[in-house]
Amino acid sequence: MRLLHRAAGLGLAALIAGALPASAQQKVLRIAMTAADVPTTTGAPNNGFEGVRFLGYPAFEGLVLWDLSRADRPATLRAGLAESWAQDPADPKTWIFKLRPGVKFHDGADFNADAVIWNLDRYWKNDSPQFEPAGSGIARARTPIMAGYKKLDDMTVAVSTTRVASYFPYMAVYILMTSPQSFEAAGRDWSRAAALPPAGTGPFRLSKFTPRVSAELSRNEGYWDKARIPKLDRVLLLPMPEANTRLAALRSGQVDWIEVPPPDAIPSLKQAGFNVVTNSYPHVWPWFYQMGGTATPFKDVRVRQGLNYCVDRAGLVGLLNDTAEPSVGWLKPSDPNFGKPENHYGFDPGRGKALLAAAGFTPQKPLTFKVMISASGSGQMLPLPMNEYMQQNLKEACGVEVSFEVTEWNTLLTAIRQSPDAPILNGSTSVNPSSPSSDPAVAARYFLQAFVPPNGFNWGQWNDPAFEEAFAALEVAKDEAAFNAAYAKAHERLVDNPPWLYIVHDLNPRAMSRRVKSFVSAQSWFQDLVTVDLQ
Known part of the structure; x- marks a missing residue:
C-alpha cells in the first residue's frame, strides 16, 4: 500500500515569509509542527503533548x-x-x-x-x-x-x-x-493574555503570536539557570498538519526542522544531506477499545485479544520505513517492567480468527466497528495511511470490517473525555489517540477504574481487579524492588486482558537541515531546545 500524499499548500512561502523576523543576523530556528493550529499560549497549551513540547516547557x-x-x-x-x-x-x-x-x-x-x-x-x-x-x-x-x-x-x-x-x-x-x-495586565482576560505576551519562567519567552499562523519564542537572557541560557535567539513555530507540506518546506529551505517526515521520503532526505533523527522512546500508537458502551463488541476479552493477533505489525513498520517498532503491550518487551504475560502477540491470523469465532464473529457474521481517528496531530505519526493499512490488514487477515470517523485532533482529545455513547463519537467504539508510556502516572490515568471520564483518560471504562490490586501495591511501594515487581504484575494484565489494540511504538522521527547542531534526541515525547544551535 502506498502512502497517500496531497499537494503542499501554495501559500506556504508567503506564510513563512510573513512570520519571519526582519533580522537575518540572528539565529532563528524554524520548526514545522504537525499541529493544525498554534497551541494555546497561556501556559496550558492544547494540541496534546506537541503543544507541551513547543509552547509548554520552553516558556x-x-x-x-x-x-x-x-x-x-x-x-x-x-x-x-x-x-x-x-x-x-x-x-x-x-x-x-x-x-x-x-x-x-x-x-x-x-x-x-x-x-x-x-x-x-x-x-x-x-x-x-x-x-x-x-x-x-x-x-x-x-x-x-x-x-x-x-x-x-x-x-x-x-x-x-x-x-x-x-x-x-x-x-x-x-x-x-x-x-x-500578566493576567492582571490583560484585564483578567485569558484571550488577551495569550497575546500580551504571557509570562512564564522558562528559558524562552513568547515574543509573538499570530493565531493559526505562527508563534515566536525568544531567548530569555534572565533565565534562573545560567547554565541553560539558549544558544538560539529565536524559535519560530509553524503549524503544518500535512506531511508533504512540511517536507516541501524543509527541502526548499523555508524551515529548518520538521516533525514526522513522510517515511517514503526519508531515503531521499538522507541522500540530500538532511539529518533524519530517530530514537526509541516510551510512546505507543494504539486503538482504544470501548468496553462500557451499549453497542460495543469489546466487552468480550476474546475479541480484544483476537484483534491483537490479527495485526501485521511488521508490515506497518515496513510501510513507515522503520520509523516505528511493533507494539505488543503498553510497555516494550525490552522494558524490565513488561512482566511475563501469557499472551505473546504476533501476526497469527489463525489464532485471531479462532478467538473472534469463539466470541461469535465468523465470515457469515463478521466483526464490524468504527474507529474515530484524526487527520494529524501530536504523536499521531501519519494517521491516515496507517489507519488505511490497519483497515486493509484486518479485513484480509481476519475478515474484520472497520470504518472510520475522521476528525480534527483536538476534537478527538475532547471525545476521549466523554461517556461511551456520547454524540461526539458518532457511533465509534474505538478511538486512535497515541500515548506516552513513560511512567505509572500515565498508566493510572488510562487504566485505573477511578479515572473513567471525566476524571481521567480511561475512556474504554476498562476494569481489571488484578490490575487494580497490583497498582495499589505500586502506589505504596517503599523501595524500587517492590515498585518494579508490582508494575510488572500490573502490566501483565494490560497484555492478557488488553484494553487497547497494540499496534506500534513510535521512534520519534524528525528531519533537520544540516545547519541544526547539538540537538539531543531524548527518549521522551518532550525535547530540549536549549542545547540546539544553528551553524
Whole structure:
C-alpha cells in the first residue's frame, strides 16, 4: 500500500515569509509542527503533548521538570521551580515542595508560593477570578488525583492527593506556571493574555503570536539557570498538519526542522544531506477499545485479544520505513517492567480468527466497528495511511470490517473525555489517540477504574481487579524492588486482558537541515531546545 500524499499548500512561502523576523543576523530556528493550529499560549497549551513540547516547557515550567539531557536512556525527572519535594512522613497523601528562590517570571514578577497557589486556583478553583475552563480541563485530566493545596510559607507549598501515589511527581510535571501579573495586565482576560505576551519562567519567552499562523519564542537572557541560557535567539513555530507540506518546506529551505517526515521520503532526505533523527522512546500508537458502551463488541476479552493477533505489525513498520517498532503491550518487551504475560502477540491470523469465532464473529457474521481517528496531530505519526493499512490488514487477515470517523485532533482529545455513547463519537467504539508510556502516572490515568471520564483518560471504562490490586501495591511501594515487581504484575494484565489494540511504538522521527547542531534526541515525547544551535 502506498502512502497517500496531497499537494503542499501554495501559500506556504508567503506564510513563512510573513512570520519571519526582519533580522537575518540572528539565529532563528524554524520548526514545522504537525499541529493544525498554534497551541494555546497561556501556559496550558492544547494540541496534546506537541503543544507541551513547543509552547509548554520552553516558556513555562512546573515544580518538577523532565531531564531531557540524554539520548541513551528514558528521560527521568529533575528539580524545576521546586528545588526538592517529598512525601510528608506523617501523611503519605501530602507532598511538600520547597520552592526555588530568586526565580522571576518573564514580566519581572517574583515566583513564590503565592504564585503557585494562584496557578493551582486557575486550574482547580472554579470560582477564582483566574479560573480557565480549557486549561482546567487539561490539568485535571493529567492530574486527576489532586485533592487540595496550601501555602506553608513564602517558599513552601503542600499538595495533597486523593490516594497515596508514589508517582505523583510524574503528574506534577504537567502543572505549568504563568505569571499572575500578566493576567492582571490583560484585564483578567485569558484571550488577551495569550497575546500580551504571557509570562512564564522558562528559558524562552513568547515574543509573538499570530493565531493559526505562527508563534515566536525568544531567548530569555534572565533565565534562573545560567547554565541553560539558549544558544538560539529565536524559535519560530509553524503549524503544518500535512506531511508533504512540511517536507516541501524543509527541502526548499523555508524551515529548518520538521516533525514526522513522510517515511517514503526519508531515503531521499538522507541522500540530500538532511539529518533524519530517530530514537526509541516510551510512546505507543494504539486503538482504544470501548468496553462500557451499549453497542460495543469489546466487552468480550476474546475479541480484544483476537484483534491483537490479527495485526501485521511488521508490515506497518515496513510501510513507515522503520520509523516505528511493533507494539505488543503498553510497555516494550525490552522494558524490565513488561512482566511475563501469557499472551505473546504476533501476526497469527489463525489464532485471531479462532478467538473472534469463539466470541461469535465468523465470515457469515463478521466483526464490524468504527474507529474515530484524526487527520494529524501530536504523536499521531501519519494517521491516515496507517489507519488505511490497519483497515486493509484486518479485513484480509481476519475478515474484520472497520470504518472510520475522521476528525480534527483536538476534537478527538475532547471525545476521549466523554461517556461511551456520547454524540461526539458518532457511533465509534474505538478511538486512535497515541500515548506516552513513560511512567505509572500515565498508566493510572488510562487504566485505573477511578479515572473513567471525566476524571481521567480511561475512556474504554476498562476494569481489571488484578490490575487494580497490583497498582495499589505500586502506589505504596517503599523501595524500587517492590515498585518494579508490582508494575510488572500490573502490566501483565494490560497484555492478557488488553484494553487497547497494540499496534506500534513510535521512534520519534524528525528531519533537520544540516545547519541544526547539538540537538539531543531524548527518549521522551518532550525535547530540549536549549542545547540546539544553528551553524
